[in-house]
Amino acid sequence: QKEVEQNSGPLSVPEGAIASLNCTYSDRGSQSFFWYRQYSGKSPELIMSIYSNGDKEDGRFTAQLNKASQYVSLLIRDSQPSDSATYLCAVTSSGSARQLTFGSGTQLTVLP
């Protein structure tokens, strides 16, 4: 069973702080990695994608990938109350369907 594991949380950080979200995956053949944000009652919204080892920055968001350790993380700098949501880590399978396998999500609350 190919799995994606996330810190279940919930995670609370004060406004302006850095939020750190972590994810590990079991399928060594995975090539594509994603972070989605999901507000309560809404569908997942793509935040970041990362395909190669290292860091990828987009505004206040930085994704980090380490394929050797099978580890993906998301850093949110200058956290805002509007960042309060569940963050889902997703990994593309190595099979032909290339489906996404999701973790169970980390609930983040940014306190004003």
Added chain:
Amino acid sequence: DAGVTQSPTHLIKTRGQQVTLRCSPISGHKSVSWYQQVLGQGPQFIFQYYEKEERGRGNFPDRFSARQFPNYSSELNVNALLLGDSALYLCASRELGGGETQYFGPGTRLLVL
């Protein structure tokens, strides 16, 4: 540009009934995938279709079926509904040859009583 659209937005059914959910992908996207998300969990893969053929299937019973039409829209059918089928059903589209990114529609929330 319009994103992925799904209908209906909400649905209430009783056990044993059948349901059909619909999805239209982003214009130009030929791949459609269906996911089921139960409360408190991440989405689980049900099906992937492109070029009107099933390309992948998750660990779901045969009560679940789907198809893709020539315009790349898709339907998900669930027969003999169980209480445990209550969930948010998500459709995602992907541009073939344009990377692995999947974009999700707003979902259909199904409640089985």
